[in-house]
Amino acid sequence: MHRLRAEDARRSRPLRGMRIIEISSYVAAPLSGLTLAQLGADVIRIEPLDGAADRTRWPLADSGTSLYWSGLNKGKRAIEVDLSDERGRRLVGDLIVSGGRRGGMVISNSERHPDLTFEALRARRPDLIHVLLTGRRDGSTAVDYTVQAATGFPQLTGPENSAQPVNHLMPAWDVAAGLYLAVGLLAAERHRLLTGEGQQVRVALEDVALATAGNLGYLAEAQLSGTPRERGGNYVYGSFGRDFTTADGGRLMVVALTPGHWQSLLAATGLTEVVSALASALGVDFAEEEQRFRHRKVLGELLAGWFETRTLAEAESALRATRILWSTYRSFTDLAADGARLLRESPLMAQVRQPGVGSHWAPGSPVVMDGEQSPPGVSPLVGQHTDEVLRAELGLGESDLAMLSETGVIRTHDNERSVA
Missing domain, CATH: 3.30.1540.10 (formyl-coa transferase, domain 3)
Structure with a gap:
């Protein structure tokens, strides 16, 4: 792995000292947390007991470990909490509102729990920054693939001689939304630094797709032209x-x-x-x-x-x-077979030894800061940092942790039942 000198690490990790709680799953929100973690933020991922629904999403290593999950959660810390239990949610709320100037920030893709909403948490900490991903602007659900279908792009994707819609393999709207979430959080943190005011940041997946279609001229063309654009296969449009x-x-x-x-x-x-x-x-x-x-x-x-x-x-x-x-x-x-040239020589890549996966080449941050970039970290196991985080961030003692563990409110890596 890349070894950064202390001064280089400071340049490549400008968000050091910032602490963000992440309650999320699947692509956009975890990618937002990853982006911020690779720039130095301390991102603490909240996992329900046995891990979130995306914990075993394909592709998988031979051990059953999700390569997808491992890729999106590098360098984060993870705690395992029973979110169905009011005591568990209270712990998570305590984490969100604590931390002084470095804390009070959360990224989420769910409003399932009323006690973890912006309104509930702001009552406990007025300068709270709450970043929320929704499917649509009204808060209703959507995923990348349904947003693709609703916004016209699959009708222009694929072979010229086919009339069938083709969804793109790469979840572009999830990726773009994840980056918008990160930008929104940084903008809100800048506003808080200048004014002391917190706020909620909302990003709707469908809005990201519509904004992109508008910014690239697709929507204007459809409104102003009487002739629908034809599917072009691999031809580059307009050139x-x-x-x-x-x-x-x-x-x-x-x-x-x-x-x-x-x-x-x-x-x-x-x-x-x-x-x-x-x-x-x-x-x-x-x-x-x-x-x-x-x-x-x-x-x-x-x-x-x-x-x-x-x-x-x-x-x-x-x-x-x-x-x-x-x-x-x-x-x-x-690409993998060409690793001797591309992966090993790319400054973006470094070898990571991921539990359940083994040693492989993985990307660090693509953002180069004054000539330096942050190397990839290891993704956490379920509950790996539960005791560490609750002890250091909330000041809980051994008896408190033991009681919470015995009553099933939290679980640590040592007593987890799931395979990470």
Whole structure:
């Protein structure tokens, strides 16, 4: 693993001294906590007895440990509390409102428990910062996949010759919402620092998707144009870009955004004169991005003929000598197999020895602060820090912890029944 000097660690962990309680599950809220933890915040994850519902979500290691959960909770602390018990919720509430200037912050994706809502907790601490993820603005439920379906993107995703909607494998709205939650918390903390006032921050998953569709022009186009956009497969909308197959079955994605990219692509493939003649015949100028897009299919077929007569290595060699935007298609298995070059040499990655998983390459924070970034941490076991957190943060003694454990209000790693 990366070893940071003390001064480097200070630069890469600017949120050190900030304590955040996380009551969450699945992607968006845990990603928010992970983002803040990797920047130095002390994020304490609240787990119900035996772990939250996402604790065993696929993919799994051979031991049954969730690789998904381990990835989203690196570097956090975890306590195990019976949230169905009023005494357990009281403990969690005590944690949220304690901590002085460094505490009083919570991230949640549920309003299930009335005593842990913003209103209830603000009555105990007026400067509380309560960050809440909802499915829709009105508080009703939704998940990434249903938000995708409701906001139009699956109708434009997938092969050109298919009329079926295609949901994206990557939960983009969960990821974007998680980052918005983190930004919202930091904005609220800045406001509290300046004014002493707390507040609730709410982010709705559906709003994130609608905002993105609006910010990228999709919604304006649908309102102002009478012609629905057609599904484009792997063509880049409004410019020239598509995938190509080589003689030996390799596949690349090639994008020419600028006139310089376009001229470079034609020079690399020896098609400059042919395409110039085509432009003259059509009466267009392919230096214009609009014209490259309008005539993308005939241009694409000309270029496809060149790629189909070259091996992947030959095509890569020709493109590597240019400033064209391109990449070979690789699977996750390819990425893992290529670890000697990509994963081991990337400053983002470091080896982590995760209980239940073993040693593997994992990412730290992609945010580079003054040339330094925080390396990945280890994800906690269920209840791993229960005693530690309650003792240090709430001042509970051994007799208090023993009583809470004996009555089933809390559970520690030593007496947990679940497999982490």
